[in-house]
Amino acid sequence: MPAIEVDGMITEAVAEVLESMCFMEVLGDIPEMHGPDADWMSARLYFDGPHSGELGISASPSTVKTLAAAFLGEDMAQLDTHQSLEFLCELSNMICGSLLVRFNQNGVYQLSHPTNAPCYGPQPGWICRVLRLDNGELFVGLCVGIRA
């Protein structure tokens, strides 16, 4: 699968999830690729099926909190760090599901339980995007292979 196609699928998947669950838009991508900052919150999960690999997302604590508040319909002040991290795990799960159906509409995938392990920055074998949102940036990293 050409990386350029996967790039577009990542943007579509993130946009679908954020627009329907958080009522927020993806405004575009950041041309200057960079990895997550040291203080950013992250979530990662593995998937296995017709394709196997790993997806990670990362964003600043304030961006995550804003997204979590929109998702849960709560005031930002009511949300603690734990809730933000839990939300980020669920967000990674939904983005991964939305992405995998774009890879293979009929494929059945097993997804691991997301964890808040740190995301890596751009590196060989990974397709990374930094997406511009209403309220900050979202880093998405994907490593994908095809099962032999």
Added chain:
Amino acid sequence: MAFNVLIVDDSPTMRKFIRKVLILTGLEIGECIDAGDGCEALSLLKANWVDIILTDINMPTMDGEELMRCLAADLLVGSIPVIVISTDRSQERLRRMFELGAKDYVTKPFLPETLGRVMAKVLTGAPYAGN
């Protein structure tokens, strides 16, 4: 008539989100209980009667497919309608869940009105009026 609901999802965030969505549907919701996996759900069903179960598939300990099998094997709780709410939207998974007895299937991400429409159809057979 108020409907009692059991939400089964390993994500506390998603359980909380679904609770909020249930309020937004405009349906009359009675008691709303939740479980983090299929085992916990079966345990709750021993002591609580619910009118509908909303379950995820991918969960630790007991996943949604196994939960559906256990429900089907029990004459009492086997009659409770189940709606699957999952990120997995492959045709094969949908087919398997419907074979196991799911009444409907909502894929994440979803809009509140989507869940409202599906629940109204399953619970009352009536078109969804919205909130």
